[in-house]
Amino acid sequence: MTGTLKAIMAQTICCPCGTPIDCDHVELVITATCPRCDRELPLELDHSFGARRAMLTIMEGPHWVGEQFIMPVGAALSIGRASGNWLCLDAADIADTHCRLTLAASGAVIVEDLNSPAGTWIGPQRIVRGHLAPTGSLRVGPFRFRFDIQTPEGRIVAPDGRDQSDSELSLPTMASVKRKNSPAQWAARNRFILARWIILTLASIGGADFTLHLRARPPAPWNWNKALIAGALVWLITSFAGRHVTLIHNYLKYASLGLTVALALVGLSFGAGAFATASLCAAAGLVVLIMREPQPWLAFGGALIGAFGLIVLTRDLTQLIRIISSGG
Structure with a gap:
């Protein structure tokens, strides 16, 4: 035939x-x-x-x-x-x-x-x-x-x-x-996709969280215009970091890691603890995910660390929305 x-x-x-x-x-x-x-x-x-x-x-x-x-x-x-x-x-x-x-x-x-x-x-x-x-x-x-x-x-x-x-x-x-891949093997094979997802999600949630934190920041909350501009800058910087976490461009992926750590320091300086925690978790996850050939369990652990930071950030964002909505 x-x-x-x-x-x-x-x-x-x-x-x-x-x-x-x-x-x-x-x-x-x-x-x-x-x-x-x-x-x-x-x-x-x-x-x-x-x-x-x-x-x-x-x-x-x-x-x-x-x-x-x-x-x-x-x-x-x-x-x-x-x-x-x-x-x-x-x-x-x-x-x-x-x-x-x-x-x-x-x-x-x-x-x-x-x-x-x-x-x-x-x-x-x-x-x-x-x-x-x-x-x-x-x-x-x-x-x-x-x-x-x-x-x-x-x-x-x-x-x-x-x-x-x-x-x-x-x-x-x-x-x-x-179907033959375990979750850890899948994480190792798709580690750069996971890294980009973690950072880009951090950009979206983190920009909103940082804006609301500055707006609700005691004792001198920022006005909406300044808070929105600051949140937009956080979103732009984090998005840039997420879009350049690639396999080939070594300098760009390490620059993305450096920007993520810098964002954590910015969060600490403004008292945004959840944002700083999420940024540090994302940076810790990136350290593993951008390795050349990480072990599957290590890549899976890095993804979990990054996801944990996003969960912390999402909870803080929810609380800030409640505070601002109630006028507190």
Whole structure:
């Protein structure tokens, strides 16, 4: 039995600039021209076994499942949320420019992660730069792709030129991989997502808490204008820290840690004990979560410490709302 991929939608040709190219009888096209940038896109590989094409198929995701994309040869193909990428995927955990694929005429594909917070995965391995082999699995955010070498008619072939059976094409689903992970392993794999979530949540709750603390601060409470400006500054600084906790940018992630500690000192100087506690807990969690390869239990503990600080801050915010509402 030949491994013919059954796509829900037709094969699609996209220029690296993100422009889809309409073609009748796609299986007959060898070179396509982008109507927007006039770039010529070779679609066939140099292969001794006849006409071959590189295909990226969406196997799992919130939409476009079954869609097949013909990969132009020799072009840098970016995937991300922003328009102008080769594939524009609007979904959570996908950066504006998430990763880049480069297809050689031989059929070799190099995948490069572009400092995305959620990372790029080949099979079960998070990569910075790696090779994507035929029938290999590529994961970008909630999307899982499969890379294949196909004939123009859609038959999937092995590197040696033979057709592949359906049993050879089976890949583990993302759901089955997730079920094998313990909470600690999940925390270790997603530690940078957790770090960003902790800091960005601290920004939202902390900005409001700091504002209300200054407004209710005895014996000389601030007026609303000054308190709101101070709270907005806390929110901006903390948000900046949260958005730069990434795997690649070492200086930025340590700067984020330093800003979080500085916010704790600011909270102490203004008597905002809960805000200072939450900031210190977030900083303690970051120390663990931004480590290069933390033990799973250590990453899980760091996430719990950060979450504990947020709980303390939320309780204090609730109390401040009651005090101000009652006019106390």
